[in-house]
Amino acid sequence: MQINDLVKGNKKFREARFSKYETDLKQLTKDGQNPDILFIGCSDSRVTPELVLDTKPGDMFTLRNVGNFVPPYNPDNDYHGSSAVIEYAVNVLNVKHIIVCGHSYCGACRSLYKDLGDSSELINIKKWLELGKKAREYTLLAAPDKNDKEYIYRTTEKVSIVYQMENLLTFPYIVKRVKEGSLQIHGWYYKIENGTIEFYDGSDCTFKPLEEFKNES
Template sequence: MLIGCSDSRVDPGLLFGTQPGEMFVIRNVANLVPPFETAGTYHGTSAAIEFAVRKLMVEHVVVLGHSGCGGVRALVEDDPADGTDFVRPWMGIARAARDRCMALALSAGETADSARRMCEMETVAISLANLMTFPWVRERVGQKQLTLHGWWFDMENGTLWGLDSQSNTFCPLAS
């Protein structure tokens, strides 16, 4: 299963050379996974994760972020007057990533572009952590029946980066 951004510039089938039906794909703004919760009404992403993990018994879940993500840009710019009813609250899932990346960038004297790029990667890590809040994901990972992967695609350079869970850093996987 791949959880990717709804951005049409990053088509998972083209990126990985798969045929229709070879990969269960969930696409939403900024490839976010909400934390597990059963209150509320609509849970499209959570329902798709549940179906893939519990019914299809997928063995791998990849969260795929990308450079130039518009959802992350909206999160970093955090404009309350942006006029969105759904994007801003949805991106709130990654507010902790935004706060951490902005603080790191400011303390290092880096640019807003650098903070945004860090945040694009950090949203992948947030989504992986949120996946582990689903009891049946955590159980299957613990039983070594499911493996979670965090990837980030640099569209400008055509490089795919993977999150190393030991060092919590992204390393190039392929160009």
């Protein structure tokens, strides 16, 4: 994919696909956005939420970052891009659902097991990866075979989702909404290799096929 391909792609979108969404987009520009879902996913170029979930413009408010990590609540008046997205989605858009969606073959989770050295060029990445530290520690503690790298990587990806869900519950306004029953938090795991998604079932702490997911709201 080259930059010129993007130019051609936009032309193709305007000529062949825009009409499919034109009515919705005009309504959205008039009334503003009102999504019910905040989707927190990874910046990985292989992860394409709109394609995988067959959504249209206005359906989801989206946060993508390295590793689909959620930083704990920290009201220190510094720059917090991911937290700002969460804050806006919950307090301004009043979303009803937050989905933390991890994925297979995640480079961030794999990097938790690498020595990134002391390069200043990776200083922000190294700090950000600390948000996956608990998932790494738990996985290594529970792994039956610490030499089984694929098992460790896949397990870390799923365990990390659970810890990021827990980090969401450090935000006071999220806790309040959850207790009121007006906000739900979900953990999903997307398999790049076959397009399937599993959801985290907190009742027995396992990931199950999305087809088994049931929700009334």
